[in-house]
Amino acid sequence: MYIKNYNNLDQKTILERLKKGEITIPRAFKLLMELDDYRQSSNSTAFTPRDEKNKDTAGNSLPFNKTNVEKVLKDMDKLVGLTRIKKLVKEYISFIQVQKMREQYGLKTEPVVMHMIFKGNPGTGKTTMARLLGRVFKELGLLETGDLIEVERADLVGEYIGHTAQKTKKVIQKALGGILFIDEAYSLARGGEKDFGKEAIDTMVKAMEDYKDKLIIILAGYPREMEFFLDANPGLRSRFAIQLDFPDYSVDELVKIAELMFAEREYILSENSKHYIYRVLTHILNKEDSIRGNARTVRNMVEDTIRHHAQRVIEQKVINKKTLMLIKEEDLSGGVGSNDRLSGNGDA
Structure with missing residues (x-):
């Protein structure tokens, strides 16, 4: 008699079957040993789903922690509203995951450039979404720390020639490995060609090239002002291909x-x-x-x-x-x- 299902088997049942002569002493001993092994393995299965979840169907380890990525996405789903924003963000995350997997298999990949424009009124979730992106980009291996450094014009623009470049470079160095979030970014262009804000923009653009694998920049501000800002700086629109519109809450x-x-x-x-x-x-x-x-x-x-x-x-x-x-x-x-x-x- 062979018993393959241990879910409904316990030590008492095995001993009762031994007394009734349904199984021999060696068989009872073997079943008790197998039951003990089964229980020990069952207690350790909590680790198995996580391991299996971070593998593809061929059994190869994924180049990112899928479990942690899904955890961040669940936190994102908890945000009120922002339905279209969440959908777009998940599409970009899926794109990054597939590019990572294609790279692992030696296939051609598309460049992953995640610099973004966030357009929306104050209090519509822009900063919160940026923090979540930092977390998920870290889990995807796109960023080292995923930390969010939030700044505005005063943190970047200096008071004399050359001072702005120094301040901006210092901020960029601090943000490496994470996301540099520039709120009210349109203010950098409010003074025209002679304003020091242009120097901050030029320094930022250069950093996007120098640290393309170590830094993501998000520019945020009012919708109308951000459009004016992008029109005044044609080169920026192409560098920030991802533009997300944050709607007002109902x-x-x-x-x-x-x-x-x-x-x-x-x-x-x-x-x-x-x-x-x-x-x-x-x-x-x-x-x-x-x-x-x-x-x-x-x-x-x-x-x-x-x-x-x-x-x-x-x-x-x-x-x-x-x-x-x-x-x-x-x-x-x-x-x-x-x-x-x-x-x-x-x-x-």
């Missing part, structure tokens, strides 16, 4: 962002609070002079609300876990700007 998306921010801080919103946030954000986004899609407004609202919540709670006679977590409408009405406060029923 009211529903901003409400979701607010809920996630509160949840991350271990706060709970009452139903009235959720409705109040929706009304406030609708009011803000409908203002003619407001910048749509500004998640920074949501972050400021969350931080202000938490302070007002603390002030309310500390004055209560009874404080427990629920009171420390529950956000009421009165906390929110005190946590947004006075011009944006809306009247409504308080929470019970």
Whole structure:
């Protein structure tokens, strides 16, 4: 009698079959030994899927850690909105993976140039996406560290001739191995030909060639201003072939962002609070002079609300876990700007 399925087999069953004479003593001993080996191997299978996942169907090791890449992509999927951006980014990541695999098999490859333009209003997820790209590019072996160095005009432009090149080179050296993220990049061209910003651009362009395997540059800013910037510097458009447009968030998306921010801080919103946030954000986004899609407004609202919540709670006679977590409408009405406060029923 041979038993090949060890999932439903245990030591007691083997001994019972021995007593009944269904198996011999040598066979029982062998089964006990095989069962022990099976259990030990089962305990170590946690490592097997990861190893197999990082191999192609031919059994060859992948030139990147697929498990870690997928982990970053899952974090990216958690971001609110940005559906089209996520789709495009995943396409670029797939392209890089295939080029790495083709190189491993000695096949011809396409050049991987990942310098990018991010166009969008403030608070639409540009910096967050850049950080995630740094992480995934590190896992793909495209960058050594994947760190994000965020700068603006003042960090690059100097006060006298030659000073700008020195400052820009210093920043570039710091960013090697990762991503250099230049916010409001259009400001580098605002002064025309005589402005020192042009020197920063020229230094940056040279670095793109000198450190093409060690540095990725992302230029970010308002959509209209970035288009003007690219038109004023025709050479830049071809060097930054990847251009991503970050759309404004809808009211529903901003409400979701607010809920996630509160949840991350271990706060709970009452139903009235959720409705109040929706009304406030609708009011803000409908203002003619407001910048749509500004998640920074949501972050400021969350931080202000938490302070007002603390002030309310500390004055209560009874404080427990629920009171420390529950956000009421009165906390929110005190946590947004006075011009944006809306009247409504308080929470019970």
